Structure formats: C-alpha cells, structure tokens
Amino acid sequence: MPEKTASSIDIFDLLSEADSPDVAKKKRRQELLKPTGVKELFKEGSISVNKYTCAGVQCKLCVKACPTNALYWAAGEVGVIEDLCVYCGACVLNCMVDDCIKVERKREDGVEERFSKPNDVIKLAEKLNAKKRSERVKAVFPTAEDYRERYAKNTDTKNADRT
Numbered sequence: 001m002p003e004k005t006a007s008s009i010d011i012f013d014l015l016s017e018a019d020s021p022d023v024a025k026k027k028r029r030q031e032l033l034k035p036t037g038v039k040e041l042f043k044e045g046s047i048s049v050n051k052y053t054c055a056g057v058q059c060k061l062c063v064k065a066c067p068t069n070a071l072y073w074a075a076g077e078v079g080v081i082e083d084l085c086v087y088c089g090a091c092v093l094n095c096m097v098d099d100c101i102k103v104e105r106k107r108e109d110g111v112e113e114r115f116s117k118p119n120d121v122i123k124l125a126e127k128l129n130a131k132k133r134s135e136r137v138k139a140v141f142p143t144a145e146d147y148r149e150r151y152a153k154n155t156d157t158k159n160a161d162r163t
C-alpha cells in the first residue's frame with residue numbers, strides 16, 4: 001500500500017477518524033462520571049431548573065440529593081453541569097416545588113420519559129419494578145401454562161403430604 005503524503009491525505013479518512021461531537025461528549029461524560037461510580041442508564045436526556053419557581057437558597061434539597069454533584073448553587077440559582085447529569089430523577093423526587101425541575105430522558109429501548117413532579121418519579125419506578133418482576137416470572141415460567149403446571153404440582157404435593 002503506498003504511503004500517504006501530505007498531498008494524498010484523504011479528508012474523509014480524517015473525518016471518520018476524528019471523534020464526532022456526540023462521541024466526544026460521551027467520552028467526556030464517561031471520564032467525569034467514572035470517579036462517582038454512577039452508571040449511565042439512559043441514552044440521552046436533558047434537565048432544566050426553573051429559577052423563578054425554585055424555593056431558593058434555604059432549600060437546596062436537589063443539590064443534596066444528586067448522586068453525581070451535577071447540581072450546585074451559585075449566583076442566586078441552581079446550576080446544572082449537564083455532563084454530570086445521568087437523568088436519574090433524584091432531584092425531582094426531592095424538590096419541594098412541582099414542575100420546578102424538568103427531566104427528559106431516552107431509555108435504551110428508545111422509550112422517552114418526561115417528569116417534573118415527585119409523584120411522576122415514583123410512578124415510573126413502580127412501572128419499572130413491575131416490568132422487572134414480570135420479566136423474572138417470564139424467565140422461569142415462559143407461558144401461563146408452565147406456571148399453572150408448576151403451581152398445580154406444588155398444590156398436589158402439599159395435599160398428598162396432608163393425607
């Protein structure tokens with residue numbers, strides 16, 4: 001293969017080798033998040049804090065709740081370091097003002113979620129737990145028939161032991 005000279009460098013090679021803004025952002029986030037030990041569970045997301053409805057410096061519950069220190073109090077308002085936010089929702093869960101913090105996130109399966117009230121976060125967590133429970137049951141009993149068979153066997157054995 002001929003060696004590349006300055007005049008033969010292919011610009012498309014260079015572009016494909018260089019990190020795209022998205023890849024660079026992902027790398028930067030991974031580096032920043034590594035020391036926190038917090039995993040990124042969402043493909044993408046965004047967060048905003050409404051400084052007009054925020055209860056102010058005497059509150060800071062969101063700042064205390066954030067597992068990655070993405071939130072800080074400065075210049076009379078809550079600031080966000082977006083690169084550190086994993087869109088977990090702990091700040092929304094702890095915020096005393098509904099719709100003050102808004103989080104949008106995209107799950108690995110492509111489903112988009114939006115929430116801005118503690119109740120929204122609780123409902124989402126319950127939904128996720130219910131889905132995980134159902135997946136675990138499905139792994140053991142792929143069909144309802146499998147479940148009935150196993151259950152019926154256990155009931156029969158118990159009844160036989162009693163007689």
Ligand code: SF4
Nearest residue numbers: 066085086088089091
């Ligand atoms: S969603 Fe809120 S609590 Fe969670 S990482 Fe982002 S700023 Fe911190």
Ligand code: SF4
Nearest residue numbers: 054055059060062095
């Ligand atoms: S928890 Fe809500 S009200 Fe309290 S400081 Fe944070 S954004 Fe403001």
